[in-house]
Amino acid sequence: MDTNDWRERFGDAMMGSLAPPLAMLERGEGAHVWDVDGNRYLDFLAGIAVNALGHAHPVLVDAVSRQVATLAHVSNYFASPPQLELAERLRRITGAGDAGRVFFANSGAEAIEAAIKLARLNRGDGRRTRILSLINSFHGRTMGSLSLTGKTALREAFEPLLPGVEHIDTTIEALEAAMDDTVAAIFIEPIKGEAGVLDLPEGFLRRARELATENGSLLILDEIQTGVGRTGTWFAFQQTDVVPDALALAKGIAGGVPIGALVTFGAASELFQPGQHGSTFGGNPLATAAGNAVLGEIERAGLIENASAIGAKLHAIIDDIGSPLIAEIRGQGALIGLGLSQPVAGALSAAAFANGLIINAPNDSSIRIAPPLIVGDAELQEFREKFSLALQSLTLDAK
Known part of the structure; x- marks a missing residue:
């Protein structure tokens, strides 16, 4: 049963107060999740700042x-x-x-x-x-x-x-x-x-x-x-x-x-x-x-200190990417908000998802990033790559 089948079942069974799901997720490990079609995503939303230890943490x-x-x-x-x-x-x-x-x-x-x-x-x-x-x-x-x-x-x-x-x-x-x-x-x-x-x-x-x-x-x-x-x-x-x-x-x-x-x-x-x-x-x-x-x-595990390190490194990564779309970086630690120069947050969030990155758009001009507190340099480098691709694809679409 693929995502389209699950979406149809979701629409039949769930109250209309919920929007159609982006995907049907079936498992997770660390900072990653997989959907029923086998696609792997870097989860930098953490269930909206919930999954502090990521997914399936042994503790x-x-x-x-x-x-x-x-x-x-x-x-x-x-x-x-x-x-x-x-x-x-x-x-x-x-x-x-x-x-x-x-x-x-x-x-x-x-x-x-x-x-x-x-x-x-x-x-x-x-x-x-x-x-x-x-x-x-x-x-x-x-x-x-x-x-x-x-x-x-x-x-x-x-x-x-x-x-x-x-x-x-x-x-x-x-x-x-x-x-x-x-x-x-x-x-x-x-x-x-x-x-x-x-x-x-x-x-x-x-x-x-x-x-x-x-x-x-x-x-x-x-x-x-x-x-x-x-x-x-x-x-x-x-x-x-x-x-x-x-x-x-x-x-x-x-x-x-x-x-x-x-x-x-x-x-x-x-x-x-x-x-x-x-x-x-x-x-x-x-x-x-x-x-x-x-x-x-x-x-x-010192994850409070790691949250500070995550924030500093995310600031540096986003600054280094240097997109004119990013007008402002807000927040503290592992709770980051990006103020955009254009009201395209929904499109950017969708482009990120298409490239295997989960972030979200709380409004038309803001992106929210809230990764698990366990992430390290490997996940941050993966974020850089996927977020850069999302920004590039958005620019290309705009052209």
Whole structure:
């Protein structure tokens, strides 16, 4: 059965909310995947910053295999050793410490939903009724997380959404104008991944922290895409002197096994009371065992440092290719955004795929590159060759 047969079956069986698949993938190893027709691709998207250890990493395979042979799932009436181990590990690597608390969910959107509830609990004397988010942000597609997402085109079909949410420009001036003692929380991505890997303005995060503290508001950071070593530190906020009140995590935590988490810091850890939130599958033994294996291997193998090296080398490769189509290189570590001089990102992504390279176009003028944290010089050289061919073919097509 070839790709066309699978596409037909996909169209018959899957909900119309999903676009037709680019290919039907059947296996992976390291930074490569293969489709059902035997084509091999260099995966420099990593499941959108999920597969931190690449594909079929033996550490993850072993951890999941061993755990499923003992306990895969228990309800939240019970705890399990891997759950507690992962919670303690997250408190350590985030810096939340002994005062921190962890809530486990199944996805980034669910982590954001928990954070929205946390914000609602921060009402003070009742006047804190507003939640701020940024224009062009992305926090998920559930009704609550979509309310925060600063993309009108994604929201409008589902309005009215959560009341009290306001979207502001990503400028310090807009931040200062919007923040007061009626704000329960402000949600911020340290890097806007779905907007094309856009960095925040200098000093923006620090000013948000100052204003949140002054007004009793929560500073909630969405590190679903930037976290777990991808930007060259465990979390992007750790490259600043800012400490959040809560941190939403997912994607890379368990290397492809579904998991999300909300980590609270300091006084924010006391807001939730028993019965105010829960999740049937959140924090189950299988997902948390996978998380411990992935985070342990990232630490053991020095993959945070490797993320920084990947970023520096990708910058150098892209600079050396010297295409006039590449107007800007953005992001940190192994999360790279390319700003294009023409709105042809979709065509460039398609050309890359045709040459055996998986990257993506979050919008018409941006390319996102987010390889597994395990890649080395051989994979980077392969990226150079395939990306150069994609750029050349696009230029030839334009002629």
